[in-house]
Amino acid sequence: MNTYQELVEEYGSPLFVVDKKKLTSQFEALSIAFNRLYPTTIAYSYKTNYLPYLCKTLDSLGACSEIISGFEFDIAKKLGIAGNKIFVNGPYKPEDELEQLLAHKCHINADNLDELATVSRIARKTNRLCDIGIRVNARIGAIPWNKFGFNLEDGEAQNAVKTIADLGNLRLAGLHMHIGTNISNPDYFHHAVQKLLDFYATISSEMPLDYIDLGGGFPSQNAAPLPFSLDEWSVPPIDAYAQAICNPLRRFFLRRKKPILILEPGRFLVDEAVSLITRVIAVKTIGGIHSVFVDAGVNILPSSYYRTHKIEVINPPDASNTLTDIYGPLCMQVDLLESGIMIPKLQVGDLIIIKTCGAYELSQSIQFIRARPAVVCVDGKQVTLIRRPETMSDITSADCWDVIA
Structure with missing residues (x-):
């Protein structure tokens, strides 16, 4: 794989x-x-x-x-x-x-x-x-x-x-x-x-x-x-x-x-058959808590509002756990994916895996600020693209551009 x-x-x-x-x-x-x-x-x-x-x-x-x-x-x-x-x-x-x-x-x-x-x-x-x-x-x-x-x-x-x-x-x-x-x-x-x-x-x-x-x-x-x-x-x-x-x-x-x-x-x-890979894009300390920002938000992970997911850090540079909040990239304070979890200390560029994302994430996702990402299926060593990432043309395809002066 x-x-x-x-x-x-x-x-x-x-x-x-x-x-x-x-x-x-x-x-x-x-x-x-x-x-x-x-x-x-x-x-x-x-x-x-x-x-x-x-x-x-x-x-x-x-x-x-x-x-x-x-x-x-x-x-x-x-x-x-x-x-x-x-x-x-x-x-x-x-x-x-x-x-x-x-x-x-x-x-x-x-x-x-x-x-x-x-x-x-x-x-x-x-x-x-x-x-x-x-x-x-x-x-x-x-x-x-x-x-x-x-x-x-x-x-x-x-x-x-x-x-x-x-x-x-x-x-x-x-x-x-x-x-x-x-x-x-x-x-x-x-x-x-x-x-x-x-x-x-x-x-x-x-x-x-x-x-x-x-x-x-x-x-x-x-x-x-x-x-x-x-x-x-x-x-x-x-x-x-x-x-x-x-x-x-x-x-x-x-x-x-x-x-x-x-x-x-x-x-x-x-x-449990679907996970979400997301990359750390920024790191801050907010209220004394190690706070990381990733490129996935609640627009594609809406269940973050009402449930907590298992988080896996890929090749952590620092194996010691630290109290962490994980924020998404959206311009809204409630774009918080996980709060107060103990995981290895993250740096910009690190990847994390958010587990158990197959139910009601994609079907309830929206294109708010960020377009929706690609989806791949892994079957042993074979990887198949089953949904490409959205483009602006996808998002605006239903708009009537011809009536705009």
């Missing part, structure tokens, strides 16, 4: 680096842990990181695709993903997008009654029976995600099932629930499954399901959500999540037709 210094010399700094071996091992670990207990399909959450190279790599490993917008559907189509391998969620699905999704036979989880009415209207126009899933929510104990779907406790979900039956041209194909993100306690998933099964028991004789979808929310190990430090953040093995989810399913469907289990992970698959 090329050294970090060689990668920067060829592709520039900052630079995102995808570890294909790690990406593959994360997918395989998740798939094996669940499928040994219950038939499971993994649908990768595009919004987590919609780099086409990542999406296609996971497709080649056997993943389906989970999308929430027409933009992501366009990516999936361009990658040649079949509609029956696409699961569609989200509170807003415009009618023209729903028409395309239904025409491609995607799996749609409806979020509200208005959406059910729209799907029924499309079904009527095309003279067809449409399969539909519904998203539900419930009080699980974690932070509530009650913006989405139909509530199980107040009768909304039961009313949605009745509405589907009354419309006449829809068939309930699945139940979907996503309870949150970075969930470090598998018991929350156990409670969610039990809530779904209790609800399913009231309708299963009338409407046998094709799938039960538990969404995502599986955490990554090496980036801690604030206020946790890396030392305080502890994540159970993925097998613990598999047991919490699959054991209730196995018991419930012991003598019933088994719907397939759908998972929609994002962070677990891609977060």
Whole structure:
């Protein structure tokens, strides 16, 4: 494998680096842990990181695709993903997008009654029976995600099932629930499954399901959500999540037709497979603290606002650790990547590696002051450029220059 210094010399700094071996091992670990207990399909959450190279790599490993917008559907189509391998969620699905999704036979989880009415209207126009899933929510104990779907406790979900039956041209194909993100306690998933099964028991004789979808929310190990430090953040093995989810399913469907289990992970698959190389551009002492400035800012590492990352110093000139703040290059005081960490003392020109940068960094990055950098994928000794660095032409391509006097 090329050294970090060689990668920067060829592709520039900052630079995102995808570890294909790690990406593959994360997918395989998740798939094996669940499928040994219950038939499971993994649908990768595009919004987590919609780099086409990542999406296609996971497709080649056997993943389906989970999308929430027409933009992501366009990516999936361009990658040649079949509609029956696409699961569609989200509170807003415009009618023209729903028409395309239904025409491609995607799996749609409806979020509200208005959406059910729209799907029924499309079904009527095309003279067809449409399969539909519904998203539900419930009080699980974690932070509530009650913006989405139909509530199980107040009768909304039961009313949605009745509405589907009354419309006449829809068939309930699945139940979907996503309870949150970075969930470090598998018991929350156990409670969610039990809530779904209790609800399913009231309708299963009338409407046998094709799938039960538990969404995502599986955490990554090496980036801690604030206020946790890396030392305080502890994540159970993925097998613990598999047991919490699959054991209730196995018991419930012991003598019933088994719907397939759908998972929609994002962070677990891609977060630890991506790192960010950045170079020290200046050094100061601020308030008595050794403060270094690097060429990567919060515009490309937005999770710095709410989590802390593991930092690795490449060939440190001074091996002794010192209290350090790491600032980005942007003209804003909050452009602070890490605060109060103990790392080797850095000098201008040194390289540091910010670990666990695969989830929501690229998909939520912006071109504020600095353009977004290149992305490469490392697979053994092979290095592939999978996104070139942005140029001014990229950033201003949507601007109407011809109207400027």
